[in-house]
Amino acid sequence: MPAQALNRICYVEDDEDIQRIVRMSLERVGKMTVEVVGDPLVAIDRIIAFKPDLVMLDWMMPGMDGPTLYRKMLETPETKSMPVVFITAKASQRELDELRKLGAAGTISKPFSPKDLPEQLRAIWQALP
Amino acid sequence: MNSPSTAAPQVSAAESIDLRQSADPRRILADRVRQLYSQMPLAIVGSFLISAIAAYELREGRFVEIVVFWAGLVVLLTLACAGLYWGYRKSARKIEEAAQWLRWLGISALAIGATWGFAGAVFFPSHADEQQVFLALVISLLVAAGIPIYAVSWPIYAAYAAGILFPFTYVLATFGNKLFAEIALIVPAFYLLNVGIAYRLNGVFDSGFRLRHAYGKLTEDYTALNQRLEQQLVELEEARRQVEASGRKLALFAERSPIAVFEFDPAGRILSANPAAETLFGFSSREMVGRPGTDTLFPSGAKDDIRARWRSLIQSREPVFGLRLSNTRRDGAEITCEWSLTPLVNPENLVISVIVQGRDITQQLEAERMKQEFTSTLSHELRTPLTSIIGSLQLINSGVLGEIEKDTLELTTIAERNGQRLLDLINDILDVEKIESGKLTLFPEVLDLGELVNESLALNRGFADGFKVRLATAGELAQVRVNADRKRLLQVMTNLLSNAAKFSPEGSVVDVTLENIDGGKVRVGVHDCGPGIPEDFRDRIFGRFAQADMSYTRQKGGTGLGLSICKRLLEMMGGRIGFSGREGSGTTFWFELPQQA
Numbered sequence: 001m002p003a004q005a006l007n008r009i010c011y012v013e014d015d016e017d018i019q020r021i022v023r024m025s026l027e028r029v030g031k032m033t034v035e036v037v038g039d040p041l042v043a044i045d046r047i048i049a050f051k052p053d054l055v056m057l058d059w060m061m062p063g064m065d066g067p068t069l070y071r072k073m074l075e076t077p078e079t080k081s082m083p084v085v086f087i088t089a090k091a092s093q094r095e096l097d098e099l100r101k102l103g104a105a106g107t108i109s110k111p112f113s114p115k116d117l118p119e120q121l122r123a124i125w126q127a128l129p
Numbered sequence: 130m131n132s133p134s135t136a137a138p139q140v141s142a143a144e145s146i147d148l149r150q151s152a153d154p155r156r157i158l159a160d161r162v163r164q165l166y167s168q169m170p171l172a173i174v175g176s177f178l179i180s181a182i183a184a185y186e187l188r189e190g191r192f193v194e195i196v197v198f199w200a201g202l203v204v205l206l207t208l209a210c211a212g213l214y215w216g217y218r219k220s221a222r223k224i225e226e227a228a229q230w231l232r233w234l235g236i237s238a239l240a241i242g243a244t245w246g247f248a249g250a251v252f253f254p255s256h257a258d259e260q261q262v263f264l265a266l267v268i269s270l271l272v273a274a275g276i277p278i279y280a281v282s283w284p285i286y287a288a289y290a291a292g293i294l295f296p297f298t299y300v301l302a303t304f305g306n307k308l309f310a311e312i313a314l315i316v317p318a319f320y321l322l323n324v325g326i327a328y329r330l331n332g333v334f335d336s337g338f339r340l341r342h343a344y345g346k347l348t349e350d351y352t353a354l355n356q357r358l359e360q361q362l363v364e365l366e367e368a369r370r371q372v373e374a375s376g377r378k379l380a381l382f383a384e385r386s387p388i389a390v391f392e393f394d395p396a397g398r399i400l401s402a403n404p405a406a407e408t409l410f411g412f413s414s415r416e417m418v419g420r421p422g423t424d425t426l427f428p429s430g431a432k433d434d435i436r437a438r439w440r441s442l443i444q445s446r447e448p449v450f451g452l453r454l455s456n457t458r459r460d461g462a463e464i465t466c467e468w469s470l471t472p473l474v475n476p477e478n479l480v481i482s483v484i485v486q487g488r489d490i491t492q493q494l495e496a497e498r499m500k501q502e503f504t505s506t507l508s509h510e511l512r513t514p515l516t517s518i519i520g521s522l523q524l525i526n527s528g529v530l531g532e533i534e535k536d537t538l539e540l541t542t543i544a545e546r547n548g549q550r551l552l553d554l555i556n557d558i559l560d561v562e563k564i565e566s567g568k569l570t571l572f573p574e575v576l577d578l579g580e581l582v583n584e585s586l587a588l589n590r591g592f593a594d595g596f597k598v599r600l601a602t603a604g605e606l607a608q609v610r611v612n613a614d615r616k617r618l619l620q621v622m623t624n625l626l627s628n629a630a631k632f633s634p635e636g637s638v639v640d641v642t643l644e645n646i647d648g649g650k651v652r653v654g655v656h657d658c659g660p661g662i663p664e665d666f667r668d669r670i671f672g673r674f675a676q677a678d679m680s681y682t683r684q685k686g687g688t689g690l691g692l693s694i695c696k697r698l699l700e701m702m703g704g705r706i707g708f709s710g711r712e713g714s715g716t717t718f719w720f721e722l723p724q725q726a
Contacts, residue, residue: 017517021524028529060509089512094570111516111552115527 002053006125010035010052012043012069013087014061021114022056030118040064048078054105054125055079059088067099074102083128085121087112153342159227160338161281162217165234168278169214175274176241177207179267186263187252199248206244210237235285238275242292245271249297254304268297272323280330287324294320389466391485397422397439400482409466409489411459422485428457443480446472453490464491497566504562511555519548557690561673564697571614571701575725578651579606579643581615585622586641593630599638600626606643609651610725613702621698621706624691625655625718632659632716646721650704654719661716662708671696671706695720 009032013019019036026032035050037043040061047055055073057066064072066086073079086099089110096107106124108117180203187196217223217230249268253261272290279286294316301313383390389406391399398421402414410417410426417425423432423439431454442449448471456466468487472480522545524530526538533541563569586600593600629639637658646652662670673693692706699706703723710716 015513015517018513018520021517021520024524024530025520028524029527089509089516110512111519114520114524115529 001126002128004053006032006053006122008033008035008050008052009054009056009121010037010047010050011056012037012040012047012061012066013056013058014038014040015058018058022117025114025117026121029115030121032118040066040069043069044072044076044079047073047082048076052082054121055082055084056108056121057084057086059086067095070099070102070104083125085124153346155224155227156342157335157338158231159224160341161334162227162231162234163223164281164334165279165285166214166217166230169210169234172241172278173207173210173214176271177203179271180207183248183264183267187256187260192251192255195251199244199251202244202247206237206240210241213237231282231285235282235288238279238285238289239292242275242289243296245293246296249293250300253297253300268293269319272319276323276327276330280327281334283324283327283331286327286331290320290323386486387488389487391417391422391487393422393483393485395443395480395482397436399425406487409458409464409487410456426456428455428463431455442470442472442483446474446478446480448472456487464489465494466490500562501566501568504559508555508559512552515548515552515555519545519552522548554690557694560694561690564694564701569701571617571698573612573614573702575610575612576615576618578609578611578613578653578722581618582606582622582641582643582653585619585626588619589623589626589630592627593639596630596633597635598630598633600630601638601640603640603642606641607645609643609645611651611722612725613704613722614698617698618702621695621720622653624695625720628691628718629655629657629659629716633657634659645724649724650721651724652719652721654717656715656717658715661710661714670708 009026011019011022011026011034013022013036016038019038023034023036026034035046035052037046041063057069059066061069066088070084070086073082073084083105084103085105086096086107087110088096088107099107105128108120112120180200184196184200184203213233220226220230223230245268249264253264256264272293275286275289275293279289298313298316301309301316304310383403386403387405389409390403391406392401394400398419399417402412402417404414406417407414412425423435427435435454438452448469450469452468452470454466454468456464458464466487467490468485471484471486473482473484475481522541525533525541526545560569582602583606586602590600626639626641633639639658640654640656642652642654642656644652644654671692673690696706699720699722704721706718706720708716708718
């Protein structure tokens, strides 16, 4: 379990409506600091700049999907050890298991409850080694 | 060396012995008795007439009273014999009681013989020479005449002749006359000779009766055989007609079948093809017959694989069903077909030919693929906006954004609840689709069922509160381990608990029990105090879109898919689901799972 409490979250998501709901949920309910990135192609730079505690990735995005972005993060020294949580409406159990094997910290399925989202993230955060 | 013509009589002689032995001994005895009784009228009349003449001739002796007595005896005996004969004629049980009738006839023969023996013994010494000669002649005549009458049973004849001759011989031997003494020595020899003849005749009669019966039986057998043969011929003809008709039917089936039907020889060459096969592959039957199936119907790259499959089919002789293979049409188009192959095997266990039926499933596969893609896209495309809708409403309704006016809150709560219903429906439809297409994978793990039940109660308390129903366990739940998919089992529990809450009256309690049952299984029961399941709904409760009353859907929500999904999920985990209870007195829904050691 990490020493400090979960505070800084970077969320990569192309859907602006969901961006807004997640921001509200994490900021208002979870009292966290949130950076939202709409374009996955610039995400790595933005993540490096923001230095989040945890990164949330949408699964299906135009330009680059979540799993590909995650692999890129693993190849990047500054981001490779960051915990990553996938938010998905689609993935099969096998794909989710594969991501877990690669090292993803957890998955949250859509639709999620914005009331419970901060708690869900904290539970994942506390389960980290 | 035996030629067939010399061997034949030997065989027939042996057969005739067998034939005689095959006759029924009861019937032979009955025949002999009948023969004996048929001679009786002649014997009675003859004996009576001779007795009358003898009595007349002997009347002048010294013992007239004895002659009268003897004559009376003869009359009585004649009447008795006539009575016996009449009794036999009237008897309905001539065959069954043959032995008894034979005994009575033997007694009557002995009595007749003894009557004459009495006459010989008493009248011979008391009469003059002429009458003695007359008497001796009569006695000889009677002994000789007895042969044709009684020879069918030599012991009867022996008794009859002994009855006549033994007293007479005694009188001759003790008369005191040397000539008579010598005659007395000859009489037993005469007796033995006659009994010997009777014995031989008895044998001849016996053999005759046996042959007659055997022949009768043979005729019966022959007639029966003939009838059977005729019957079999009729049946054979009927069978031939049926085979012909079913052959015509089969040919018609193959000809009109929308499925391609081929017959292949064991080497894999096409022997025949039906019109559907011609249409499917674009070749005429004449073009295909005689050609190897691998060259005609399959893409060139698949030939080695097809040949290997064919060899294993011919070796195993076992039919193959549902085999999906890529095929090529005459125009080069590649199609996918589903094949059934049935080897026809002769009594020597060799494959004569192989019947191969196939249908084009290219379009079906494409439709399945499109359906899956559609479902998957639908799932994503519906969930994403629902995430925004439900998420926004939840944030508003939770109050984190500040107080909202009461009427607005009421409406946004309705919107959130219905958004959730829409999501439930989508999830259920996706589950059904996955189960039906066999794409649903379970992730079983060994887990404590009691803990899982408690967890499901905690998860659904909020929902039950909305219906003012309390969820509770009946005491402490036992620790039982099962091997099941955690997420899917929670889904089952959620379904049963939410159903129970929805249909229970306000203020009531839904009880959950957990018990070990026979056969190493564990049963979880969810007991409600609801209206019960209507009788006419019980059969289809686990069917899809099943709700007892469609108005419930609007009142209480639910898709009507939940229980059918639960049923399939539990079956996939090796368990089963059911319910008990009567209409109007609450219901218990239960499921069973195998207990993990």
